[in-house]
Amino acid sequence: MTSVKRWAGALLGVAATTVLFAAVGQLRPGWVWLGVVAMAPWLAALDGVRSARGAVGLGVLLSVTFTAAVFGWFPGAIAAYSRAPLWLCWGVFLLIAPVLELQFITASWVRWYARRRVGDVPRLAWVSPVLTALVYVGTEWFTPKLFAETLGHSLYASETLRQGADLAGAPGLTLGLLLINECVVLVAQGLASRRGLRLRPVVLAVVMAAVGWGYGWVRLGHVRAAVHSAPSLVVGAVQANITNIEKLAAEQGTYEVVRNILDTHYAMSDALLRSGPLDLLVWPETVYPTTFGTPKSEDGGALDDEIRSWVAERGVPLVFGTYDLDGEREFNAAMFLGPSATGELAQAAYRKTMLFPLTEWVPDAVDTPSLRAVLPWTGRWKRGPGPRLVDFRINGGRVLKVAPLICYEAVFPNYVAAEVRQGADLILTLSNDSWFSGTPAPRLHLMHAAFRSIETRTAQVRVTNSGISAFIDPAGTWTSELEDNQRAGTVMRVPAADRLSSLAGAWGDWLGPVALVLAVVLGVWIRRPV
Numbered sequence: 001m002t003s004v005k006r007w008a009g010a011l012l013g014v015a016a017t018t019v020l021f022a023a024v025g026q027l028r029p030g031w032v033w034l035g036v037v038a039m040a041p042w043l044a045a046l047d048g049v050r051s052a053r054g055a056v057g058l059g060v061l062l063s064v065t066f067t068a069a070v071f072g073w074f075p076g077a078i079a080a081y082s083r084a085p086l087w088l089c090w091g092v093f094l095l096i097a098p099v100l101e102l103q104f105i106t107a108s109w110v111r112w113y114a115r116r117r118v119g120d121v122p123r124l125a126w127v128s129p130v131l132t133a134l135v136y137v138g139t140e141w142f143t144p145k146l147f148a149e150t151l152g153h154s155l156y157a158s159e160t161l162r163q164g165a166d167l168a169g170a171p172g173l174t175l176g177l178l179l180i181n182e183c184v185v186l187v188a189q190g191l192a193s194r195r196g197l198r199l200r201p202v203v204l205a206v207v208m209a210a211v212g213w214g215y216g217w218v219r220l221g222h223v224r225a226a227v228h229s230a231p232s233l234v235v236g237a238v239q240a241n242i243t244n245i246e247k248l249a250a251e252q253g254t255y256e257v258v259r260n261i262l263d264t265h266y267a268m269s270d271a272l273l274r275s276g277p278l279d280l281l282v283w284p285e286t287v288y289p290t291t292f293g294t295p296k297s298e299d300g301g302a303l304d305d306e307i308r309s310w311v312a313e314r315g316v317p318l319v320f321g322t323y324d325l326d327g328e329r330e331f332n333a334a335m336f337l338g339p340s341a342t343g344e345l346a347q348a349a350y351r352k353t354m355l356f357p358l359t360e361w362v363p364d365a366v367d368t369p370s371l372r373a374v375l376p377w378t379g380r381w382k383r384g385p386g387p388r389l390v391d392f393r394i395n396g397g398r399v400l401k402v403a404p405l406i407c408y409e410a411v412f413p414n415y416v417a418a419e420v421r422q423g424a425d426l427i428l429t430l431s432n433d434s435w436f437s438g439t440p441a442p443r444l445h446l447m448h449a450a451f452r453s454i455e456t457r458t459a460q461v462r463v464t465n466s467g468i469s470a471f472i473d474p475a476g477t478w479t480s481e482l483e484d485n486q487r488a489g490t491v492m493r494v495p496a497a498d499r500l501s502s503l504a505g506a507w508g509d510w511l512g513p514v515a516l517v518l519a520v521v522l523g524v525w526i527r528r529p530v
Helices: 002-025 029-038 041-046 050-070 072-082 085-094 102-118 125-141 151-157 163-191 201-224 246-250 252-273 299-316 369-374 407-411 412-418 441-456 503-507 511-525
Strands: 226-237 280-282 320-325 329-339 346-350 390-393 398-405 424-433 458-466 469-472 478-483 490-495
Touching: 002 029, 002 050, 029 102, 029 151, 041 050, 041 102, 041 246, 050 085, 050 102, 050 369, 050 412, 050 469, 102 125, 102 469, 102 511, 125 163, 125 458, 125 511, 151 163, 151 441, 163 201, 163 441, 163 503, 201 226, 226 252, 226 458, 226 469, 226 478, 246 252, 252 280, 252 299, 252 490, 280 390, 299 320, 299 329, 299 346, 299 441, 299 490, 320 424, 346 390, 398 407, 398 412, 407 412, 407 424, 407 441, 412 441, 412 503, 424 469, 441 458, 441 503, 469 490, 478 490
Parallel strands: 226 280, 280 320, 398 424, 424 458
Antiparallel strands: 226 490, 320 329, 329 346, 390 398, 458 469, 469 478
């Protein structure tokens, strides 16, 4: 009976943490505090498990329940994209959940191992919580996550607390939250065992929270002081909300669909230009769904010339999503059209490097006719050369140093930091989130992009096909927001700002490997007899 009660309590701990994660994932300001207790029920449940198999089992179980609760919208989106049965998409998604959320499994095992090694020695009571947190953060660093999510993202809803991400990114916030959760567990265990309130974990939790809030308050003040009131750049963003392009092309013909897309963007851009002068116009990812500059037909060549003529006649530089062709290699690209030093129209292309697995890119080693026959919807784009700054001349002769990102690239801190370190004035993100319209994905994607601006202290213009388009300032606050599934244009006024340095901007995602090294050192140390 004792064993049954113990396992019932363990399952209840998994369920409670899953529910708390689902709530935290909503990113609502009133629920920020849930991050400090979200992991506590599961951690406490682990402490009641007596075997390594049981601990790992709770880790596997949480990986599956977490995936279902937080990303339950994803199987439906993949089913709609691939036309595969929904049950199959759910089955595969849950089957790979332990790989995508490996941190739950490694943390649960190392927690069991640490408790077994140190036993009930009071002076070593800190080992298990610290080792668990280090392994959790370190595992997230090397795990092939589709969405790069971490507990620290829950603090985005707090303008003050999220500023700490400029030290070690969102993983740094995760480490702090994990340690506070450990304090909550210690307090709860003390009360449950009738030993009374443990003051040390209470004090430690309060001190960590105060330090995090204090740093964020000071750093937010630095950012606000660095941002000037006058805009340095006025950007027109067009979100036309034209989706299901492949389906429309099959029904109407490719030329007619492209014709409609261009005419819509021309009209919406002209409306923005009539509202006042613009330094730059931006259209979203793959808005021109064919190769630009290397046409595949006479009609394609005529449309290329039409875009160039439109830009030249309006006298406003344009950045738009298209395809770029190099021999037989095709790339998802951002095309920059603007004046050259001699006044003529010049163009430059940025090629997307970080491609979403399968839907955009398949490794050459497994890209076979057999795979294509089984998965005909798999992507054919090739990977670009990596982080690259684009020097883009705008009207008046000013050269704007742009760190371009296309869609999925915005979730990779190291990639973005590498671009910004080259001297970027602005992060410019083109995205197409229409596959996930009506789900939490567009807002989660925007949140990821906001963390990149916090980490690098660089303003960002983000323009999407169907939402959410927004301007993001160096504090991670978004404005000029165009909601999901909305057709609209907006003018984003990018303020001038003094350049601010940050540890996360200089070192990228540095905490993960450091946490792993420290975990190994600590793990070896506790192998000694105690």
